[in-house]
Amino acid sequence: MGSPLALAPLLAVTAGALAVLLLEAFLRKKDSEAPAALTVAALLTAGFFTVLSWGEPGLGAFGGRLVLDPLARFLIVIFVALGVFVALMGLKYAARMGLALGPFCGLLLLAVAGLMIMVSTGDWLVVFLGLEVLSVSSYALTGLRLRDRTSSEAAAKYFLMGSFAAAFFVFGLALVFGTSGRLELGSGVPGAAALAGLGLIVSALFFKIAVAPFHMWAPDVYEGAPTPVTVFLTIAPKAAGLAVLLRALSPILRAEGAAAVLSPALSAAAVLTMFAGNLAALRQTSLKRLLAYSSIAHSGYLLVAVVARDAAGLVFYAAVYLFMNAGAFGVLIALSGRGFERTSLDDIAGLGRRKPWLAAPLAIFLLSLAGFPPTAGFLAKFYVFGAAVREGHIALTVAAVLASLVSVAYYLKVIVAMYMREGEAEQEPWLEEPALYLVVFLCLFGVVELGLWPGNLLTIIRQALPGFF
Amino acid sequence: MSAFASALPLVSLVTFLPLAGAVLLVFIRGESLKAVRAAALAVSLLTFALSLFLFFGFDGASGLPEFVERASWLGRGLDYHVGVDGLSLFLVLLAAFLTPIALLSSWRAVGDRVKEFSVFMLLLETGMIGVFVSLNLFLFYVFWEAMLIPMYFLIGIWGGPRRVYATMKFVLFTMFGSLLMLVGVFVLHAAHHQATGGYSLAIADLAGLALSPALQTWLFLGFGLAFAIKVPLFPLHTWLPDAHVEAPTAASVLLAAVLLKMGAYGFLRLGLPLFPLAAASFAPALSVLAAVGIVYGGLMALIQKDMKSLVAYSSVSHMGLVMLAVFSLNFEATEGAIYQMLNHGLSTGALFLCVGILYERTHTRKIADHGGAAARMPVFAGIFLVVMLSSAGLPGLNGFAGEILCFFGVFAANKALAAVSVTTVILSAAYLLWLYRRVLLGPLKDPGDPRLRDLDKRELAYLVPIIVLIVFMGLFPGVFLRKLDASVSRYLDAVKTPAAATLGLAPAPERGQTAENRAELER
Numbered sequence: 004m005g006s007p008l009a010l011a012p013l014l015a016v017t018a019g020a021l022a023v024l025l026l027e028a029f030l031r032k033k034d035s036e037a038p039a040a041l042t043v044a045a046l047l048t049a050g051f052f053t054v055l056s057w058g059e060p061g062l063g064a065f066g067g068r069l070v071l072d073p074l075a076r077f078l079i080v081i082f083v084a085l086g087v088f089v090a091l092m093g094l095k096y097a098a099r100m101g102l103a104l105g106p107f108c109g110l111l112l113l114a115v116a117g118l119m120i121m122v123s124t125g126d127w128l129v130v131f132l133g134l135e136v137l138s139v140s141s142y143a144l145t146g147l148r149l150r151d152r153t154s155s156e157a158a159a160k161y162f163l164m165g166s167f168a169a170a171f172f173v174f175g176l177a178l179v180f181g182t183s184g185r186l187e188l189g190s191g192v193p194g195a196a197a198l199a200g201l202g203l204i205v206s207a208l209f210f211k212i213a214v215a216p217f218h219m220w221a222p223d224v225y226e227g228a229p230t231p232v233t234v235f236l237t238i239a240p241k242a243a244g245l246a247v248l249l250r251a252l253s254p255i256l257r258a259e260g261a262a263a264v265l266s267p268a269l270s271a272a273a274v275l276t277m278f279a280g281n282l283a284a285l286r287q288t289s290l291k292r293l294l295a296y297s298s299i300a301h302s303g304y305l306l307v308a309v310v311a312r313d314a315a316g317l318v319f320y321a322a323v324y325l326f327m328n329a330g331a332f333g334v335l336i337a338l339s340g341r342g343f344e345r346t347s348l349d350d351i352a353g354l355g356r357r358k359p360w361l362a363a364p365l366a367i368f369l370l371s372l373a374g375f376p377p378t379a380g381f382l383a384k385f386y387v388f389g390a391a392v393r394e395g396h397i398a399l400t401v402a403a404v405l406a407s408l409v410s411v412a413y414y415l416k417v418i419v420a421m422y423m424r425e426g427e428a429e430q431e432p433w434l435e436e437p438a439l440y441l442v443v444f445l446c447l448f449g450v451v452e453l454g455l456w457p458g459n460l461l462t463i464i465r466q467a468l469p470g471f472f
Numbered sequence: 473m474s475a476f477a478s479a480l481p482l483v484s485l486v487t488f489l490p491l492a493g494a495v496l497l498v499f500i501r502g503e504s505l506k507a508v509r510a511a512a513l514a515v516s517l518l519t520f521a522l523s524l525f526l527f528f529g530f531d532g533a534s535g536l537p538e539f540v541e542r543a544s545w546l547g548r549g550l551d552y553h554v555g556v557d558g559l560s561l562f563l564v565l566l567a568a569f570l571t572p573i574a575l576l577s578s579w580r581a582v583g584d585r586v587k588e589f590s591v592f593m594l595l596l597e598t599g600m601i602g603v604f605v606s607l608n609l610f611l612f613y614v615f616w617e618a619m620l621i622p623m624y625f626l627i628g629i630w631g632g633p634r635r636v637y638a639t640m641k642f643v644l645f646t647m648f649g650s651l652l653m654l655v656g657v658f659v660l661h662a663a664h665h666q667a668t669g670g671y672s673l674a675i676a677d678l679a680g681l682a683l684s685p686a687l688q689t690w691l692f693l694g695f696g697l698a699f700a701i702k703v704p705l706f707p708l709h710t711w712l713p714d715a716h717v718e719a720p721t722a723a724s725v726l727l728a729a730v731l732l733k734m735g736a737y738g739f740l741r742l743g744l745p746l747f748p749l750a751a752a753s754f755a756p757a758l759s760v761l762a763a764v765g766i767v768y769g770g771l772m773a774l775i776q777k778d779m780k781s782l783v784a785y786s787s788v789s790h791m792g793l794v795m796l797a798v799f800s801l802n803f804e805a806t807e808g809a810i811y812q813m814l815n816h817g818l819s820t821g822a823l824f825l826c827v828g829i830l831y832e833r834t835h836t837r838k839i840a841d842h843g844g845a846a847a848r849m850p851v852f853a854g855i856f857l858v859v860m861l862s863s864a865g866l867p868g869l870n871g872f873a874g875e876i877l878c879f880f881g882v883f884a885a886n887k888a889l890a891a892v893s894v895t896t897v898i899l900s901a902a903y904l905l906w907l908y909r910r911v912l913l914g915p916l917k918d919p920g921d922p923r924l925r926d927l928d929k930r931e932l933a934y935l936v937p938i939i940v941l942i943v944f945m946g947l948f949p950g951v952f953l954r955k956l957d958a959s960v961s962r963y964l965d966a967v968k969t970p971a972a973a974t975l976g977l978a979p980a981p982e983r984g985q986t987a988e989n990r991a992e993l994e995r
Contacts, residue, residue: 356585375621376614382546385654392658393665400658404651411647412640415624419636423628458546465547 009062009071011052012079013119019045020112027105034098038108042090045112049119050083068126073467075123077318078246081325082122085238086115088329088445091438092336093231099341102147102229110147114140114235121243127176127186127204130247134172134211137243138165141236145228157227164220168210175203188247189254198264205248212244213302214272215279222283225295230344233291234332237298242321245305253312269310270399276303277406284413291346293413294331297372300410301328304387307403313390315468316383319460323371323383323453330446331368334361337439348417353426358433362421364447371450373414374407379453482525483539483554486568487601489519494594497587505586509579512590516572516597523568530561535958537607546610549661549671553608558959559740559810560604562952566817567600567730569941573934574722577825580930581721581832582630589630593722596622600730604737609657609673612742613650616734620646623731626723627715638711638718645711649698656694660746663687678746679966685749692750695743696758702735705758705795706765709788716784717837721828724780728787728824729817736794736813740806744798745966752967755799759885762799763892765792770899774906779827779837782907783820786863786900790816793896796889797878801967805881806960807953812874814952815945819863819871822938826856829931830911833923839907844916848924853912855927855935860908862942864901870945 022045023038030037053076056062061072071079089111097104113136120133142165146158178200180186183193192198206217213221225233252269256262280300287293301324308317338345338354338361345351355362371380384407391400453460493515497508530538537555545552556564575593582589599619606612620643628639660678665671667681683691701708712732716724744751769789776782794816797809829852830845831837846853858869865871875897883890927935945952 370621376618381614381617388654389658389661392655393662397655397659400655401652404654408644408647408651412644415640415643419628419640422625423636423639461547 006056006059006062006064008052008056008059009064009069009123011055012049012071013069013116013123015045015048015052016112016116016119019048020109020116023105023112024109027103027109030105034104036094036104038105039090039094042108042112043087046083046086046090046115049115050080053079053083068129069120069123070125071123074246074250074314074318075119077464077467078122078242078321079119081242081318081321082115082118082239085235085325085329086111088325088333088442089231089235091442092234092329092333093229094438095434095436096229096231096336096339096439099339100148100229101150101342107144107147107231110140110144111235114144114239118239118243122246125188125250127179127188127251130188131169131172131176133243135169137240138169138211141165141232141240144232144235145224147232148229151227153227154229155227157224160220160227161224164210168207168217171203171210172207175200175205175207178203188251191258192255201251205252208244208248209272211240212248212306213241213276213299214306215276215299215303218276218279218299218302221299222292222295225298226289226292230291230332230336230339233295234329237295237328237332238321238325241298241302241305242317242324245302245309245317245321248306248309249312249314249317252309253314256310256312266310269306270396273303273306273310273399274402274406276300276306277403278303278409281406281409281413285409285416287413288348289346290335290348290351290417291332291344293348293417294328294335297410297413298328300406301372303406304384304403307391307396307399308387310396310399311387311390311394313387313394315464316387316390318464318468319457320383320387322460323379323450326446326449326453327368327371327378327380330443330450331365331372333439333443333446334365334368337361337434337436337443348420349426351417351426352420352424354420355422357426361443364443366418366421367447367450369414369417371454373411377454379450379457382454382457481541482522482529483556483605484541486519486523486526486564487554487598487605489522490515490571490594490597490601493519494591494598497591497594500587505583508587508590509575512594513572513575515594516568516575519597520568520572523565526556526561527565530556530955532558532561532955532958535960535962540607542607547671549608549664549673550610551608551674552611553674554602554605554611555607556605558956559737559963561955562810562814563604563730563733563737564601566733566814567597567604567726569937570725570729570817570821571597573821573825573938574725576930576934577725577828578720578722581828585629589626592622592625593726596626596723596726600726600734603734607675609660609675609678609742612675613654613657616738617647617650619731623723623727627719630720630723631718633718634714635718638714641711642715645701645708646698649701652694653698656691659687659691675742675746681746682970683747688747688750689753692743692747692754695738695747696754699735699738699743700758700761702738703732703791703795704735704788705761706768706788706792707761709765709769712788713781713784716787716824717778717780721824721831724824724828725821728783729821732787732791733813733817736791736798736809739795739798740810740963744801745963748967748970752801755801756886759796759799759889762792762795763889765789766796766893766896767899768792770896770903773903774899776903777839779830779839779842779907779911780824782839782903783823783827786823786903787816787820789896789899790820790863793875793878793893796882796893800881800885801964802881802884803960803964804877805885806964807956808874808877808879808881810956810960811949811953812871812878815862815870815874815942818938818942818945819859822859822935822942823863825935825938826852826859829927833925834921839910842911842917844912844914845924846912847916849912849926851926851932855939856908856912858939858942860904862946864904865897868943868946870942870949873946873949 063070117133117137142162145161146155148154182197210217277300280296284293284296371378374380374384388400537557540555543552602615624643704712766789769785773782773785794809794812797805862869862871865875
């Protein structure tokens with residue numbers, strides 16, 4: 004059976020999910036906040052058990068099918084933080100938009116369980132298991148605004164495309180297993196059939212991560228989903244999928260033969276993704292859709308970390324991206340009204356005057372997303388791109404910084420709208436959402452703290468992930 | 473004095489006091505404009521007072537950085553490492569001197585969102601000073617980029633009608649260069665690790681790397697582009713007139729006086745000493761661009777109809793001379809370039825202030841709308857005259873001392889370009905005197921205009937210190953140049969020795985042992 008500690012985080016989250024869904028049946032009050040409280044408790048328990056096992060190099064369960072190694076632990080902590088943020092953001096949002104809080108929280112926990120399975124295994128079959136748990140919950144989460152057409156359309160689109168991706172994955176798996184007889188991540192690819200199988204699996208993961216040219220679904224889904232779900236979708240599947248890619252591909256990228264094909268292909272996908280996301284974002288007039296395209300571009304930057312085989316950079320970037328992206332969407336949620344969202348650039352015109360205490364954090368999140376020092380977004384890019392140069396991918400890095408330049412234009416466009424244009428003078432009241440403001444504040448703290456004094460986190464990451472390769 | 477100076481982290485205080493002031497301002501109530509303005513001014517004056525301790529405490533005999541502070545920050549060579557040497561000392565002083573002046577000049581011009589304005593001005597001051605005091609390349613880059621943010625807001629919120637276009641152009645132009653420089657930073661970090669096995673981005677350590685000529689060429693192109701855009705060197709100057717015309721006066725002053733110097737400073741601090749071989753091979757071409765900029769900027773200034781864009785193009789011309797002197801790579805030219813940077817900072821800053829004063833009264837910057845203002849504003853006319861003559865390089869004022877050094881140095885390096893560069897004297901006299909005649913002399917354009925009153929006490933308070941300094945720096949350049957000598961000699965050694973060694977002109981035994989590293993890097 005292995006160490007019980009290895010399973011404890013997963014069990015905590017799964018038990019929490021079942022409890023939340025059962026609780027729904029017994030709750031009298033429709034607008035009770037108990038599911039969210041239970042969700043946060045379950046996630047924090049999982050986080051506690053993860054941190055508890057920090058000193059151990061790697062804990063296994065199920066005969067090594069599930070392994071809690073340093074990379075898995077970092078990502079689980081990130082997922083826990085993300086889950087807590089999303090639950091807190093959704094608390095009042097659910098009431099305002101007519102979402103059922105119980106299913107929202109239950110599905111969220113199940114999705115987090117799927118993420119945990121994905122990142123803490125070295126076996127393709129288990130990855131698929133986690134991926135499907137994640138995907139099915141994500142489809143349902145996307146369509147949770149039942150009376151909203153865009154939400155349902157997004158869910159249908161996500162489901163259809165996601166099913167294709169799952170089919171790709173399984174077929175690729177069959178090819179790999181059929182030719183090599185092995186299911187471990189990172190095992191070599193003998194022959195063309197296995198390489199094709201690996202290619203199919205990678206495409207399926209690219210779909211989940213929203214890497215071009217498999218990203219077409221992403222803007223519609225991110226825009227149609229309820230905003231707290233968008234926060235989840237723009238961060239979690241990316242981080243998990245990239246971690247799987249890193250585990251699977253870094254041994255192959257180091258080997259001589261396959262790397263000659265794989266490395267340029269990954270680099271090309273990264274460049275394509277960055278430019279596809281950034282160029283499309285330039286033309287957006289809805290902030291939500293703009294951030295959706297921006298998150299595609301960030302998939303590209305994160306993919307650079309995979310090309311550079313930089314696990315530490317990937318973890319740091321994912322942590323920073325969690326704060327800046329969740330923060331930006333958090334401000335967007337704080338702007339929404341009862342039953343509708345305010346997402347267009349016209350809605351936020353003059354926000355710097357109307358609501359300076361929301362506009363200033365959003366400006367800082369956007370500057371961080373654009374990669375301006377001294378915010379954390381700069382350091383994240385600095386470490387990932389620096390690793391790429393160290394590995395000799397200079398052309399890729401030049402393309403990446405030029406893509407960042409394009410992104411500066413649209414992030415600043417939002418700031419122009421907030422501070423350099425005048426909006427209608429009408430004063431909307433502040434929303435009574437302490438939980439949401441807490442999340443925005445925590446994100447702001449994270450973006451500033453990790454930009455100026457990331458020393459502690461960097462030390463922990465460097466200690467935990469030195470011998471990853 | 474020196475005991476006091478050594479007991480305090482003076483450089484950090486000067487750098488971060490404005491930042492602390494900005495944070496403080498965020499939390500005081502913005503309704504009382506008086507309190508906000510007074511607080512911002514007090515912080516910037518205190519910063520200037522502290523920077524004077526740097527000036528008087530600076531020894532300058534060794535040519536090495538003084539007041540050095542070093543602390544580990546992010547690890548792997550990304551350290552906090554600051555100090556001042558002859559190249560940077562006066563630029564720090566210039567930024568600290570002009571920020572209170574710019575703040576004071578904005579008291580009437582900026583009436584909207586005064587608190588935010590003051591916060592961004594103080595953040596800008598920290599950014600500017602930080603660039604000059606950084607001795608670590610990473611820290612330098614952080615300040616270099618971070619400083620864009622306050623300038624972006626200053627132009628974009630308080631600027632003229634086309635402010636959004638101008639500010640986006642400013643940011644995107646500057647970032648294009650600096651992002652390529654960032655790739656260069658990564659390459660240097662990796663090269664240093666390969667050569668020594670350790671991690672460092674200290675500029676002094678990087679200068680010790682013997683990089684291959686090919687690598688130097690690529691890196692020089694990356695760094696040089698960033699600096700050339702900032703200077704701006706012809707033909708990369710197109711963002712400058714837009715930014716200047718749209719920026720509020722206070723931002724224009726700092727943009728012209730300090731931000732443009734960062735480009736030239738970047739060449740002096742990084743571009744030339746880190747990549748001496750590439751610098752030597754690119755210097756002739758860049759000198760020609762600089763000389764073209766001198767003539768082009770001067771001619772463009774002649775035909776401008778807007779006072780601000782006239783001053784902006786005069787900056788292109790004057791910075792061309794500074795860059796020509798920098799690329800001449802000899803002692804006189806380098807000292808002249810540094811001195812001329814300060815002179816240009818003072819005189820162009822003051823020119824923008826004067827234009828701002830006229831604009832506040834008449835609400836037009838069109839030259840054709842003005843005329844004969846001297847009759848109603850005699851004190852202003854006198855001050856404008858001194859500023860203008862300083863900018864045109866009249867002997868006895870500061871501009872002359874710097875220009876003559878530049879000309880001597882450039883002449884020693886290249887006689888043809890020296891001949892071209894001397895036209896700046898004629899051109900700047902022409903466009904400035906003509907501007908003066910059209911705006912201040914002649915019959916009064918609108919005799920009934922009640923707004924044309926002479927300078928008040930506040931305006932005198934920020935113009936007179938500049939005038940005093942303009943005269944003082946013209947009469948006693950030795951006071952300043954003395955502090956530069958040793959640093960400039962060291963700098964020139966770093967730039968010229970490797971180039972000479974490669975050409976076989978001088979023996980350089982200590983470079984021989986690095987041949988292995990070089991071969992390794994080339995692979």
